[in-house]
Amino acid sequence: MKAKDTLGRTGERLAADYLEDHGIRVIDSNWRCASGEIDLVGLDGAELVIVEVKTRSSRRYGDPLEALTRAKLVRLRTLAVLWAREHQRVAGPMRIDAVGIVMDRTAAASIDHLKGVA
Template sequence: MEHIRTGDAGEQAAAAHLKAAGYDILALKYRARTGEVDIVAKHGGTVVFAEVKTRRGGLYGTPAEAVTRRKQEKLMATALCFMKHHGLYDRPMRFDVIEVMLSGNVLKINHIENAFGR
């Protein structure tokens, strides 16, 4: 259960980071039959689908390394569901990864824009 609390804390920190950077949050934990996207935001005219990966240490590599090809495919399919459901066919979209590293009381965020766009 600790990993769930860690993940939730990371997602909250990532959402706050995006808001501070001028993004409009459209959805948190958007779910469709194809999967889940942690954060859906709008930045300018672009719809941004962000996968948040939170780690408390470097034992298992960087957080972004956990976004496998299979995870990317699920994110893309879920993003298409969101775009269709909200009638956003004409909007550009991109996929970001937000790494959140926690070490004691120190939190570090690395926002990777267009992390695996095609």
């Protein structure tokens, strides 16, 4: 596995732990289909939460959340509907969140959680 992939998987585990600690129950991770991948899927009460996780080793090239493009957010909306259909969750509230993580080697990981980004 490449270092970038290892960093991403570690970030997703940190994000899942963070979300669980903040009341969002993670029910799926790394779900894939022909249209793309969802990093994490959770439940915040009755609300379905689709989570995009962006992890960086530093802020040298900007904040990880700056990597969320309009195209990525549109794709996440499509993926959210596809996930919901596949899992028979076509009714009820849904939102898309983003979690940005910086894993600087000199300090504890920094985690930013933005709710309802798309």
